[in-house]
Amino acid sequence: MNKIVVQEKDFDLSTEVALAQANDGNIGAVVSFVGLVRDLNDTPIQKMTLxxxxxxxEKALQSIVDKARNQWSIGNITIIHRVGDLAVNDQIVLVVTTSKHRKNAFDACEFIMDYLKTQAPFWKKEVSKEGGKWVEAKDSDQDRIKQHQNPQENSD
Incomplete structure (x- = not known):
């Protein structure tokens, strides 16, 4: 089962994890990731607009899920991504993956999050008292995608 939602309202982690694992006796692992609005700037942000x-x-998110399913044996996947105006410490994104074994769930969750940060069509603007500025993907995020695309280069 895939659950892919883009919404303004907040989400409840406990509820979403419970739904992801409900009625599936094959699940041995549930991994969740929650991303928060953070303020690492010299000038404090007042809000982030997504x-x-x-x-x-939604089509791009489904494509990311399809790529993860092609690489790992995973069960249910939940992606909830918020849009609109968010304050510091607000939840932005939730990714939940389930599988029979923890490694698949961890790896798929990390993969999905890395792709969300670089490939999903979301635009983020940080707003401070000095005005707004659009946030670009970091080079380190782009490097993570390259590692996923060339996994044989990462085995030491």
Whole structure:
């Protein structure tokens, strides 16, 4: 089962994890990741505004889920990504993966999160008292995607 939702309202971690594992006796592992709005700037942010392109965003998220399913044996996947105005410490994103074994659940969750940060069509603007600025993907995030695309280069 896939649950892919883009919404303004907040989500409840406990509820979503319970739903992801409900009625499936094959699940041996549930991994969840919650991303929060953080303020690492010299000038404190007042809010972060997240925008997206409805329809296209959900298709991109489904593509990310499909890629994860092609690499790992995983059960249920939940992605909830918020849009709109968010304050520091607000939840932005939830990824939940289930599998028979923990390694698949961990690896798939990390993969999905890395792709969300770089490939999903969300636009983030940090707003401070000095104005707003659009946030670009970091080089380190792009490097993580390259590692996923060339896993044989990462085995030492």
């Amino acid at each position: 925008e997206h392109y409805p329809g296209m965003t």
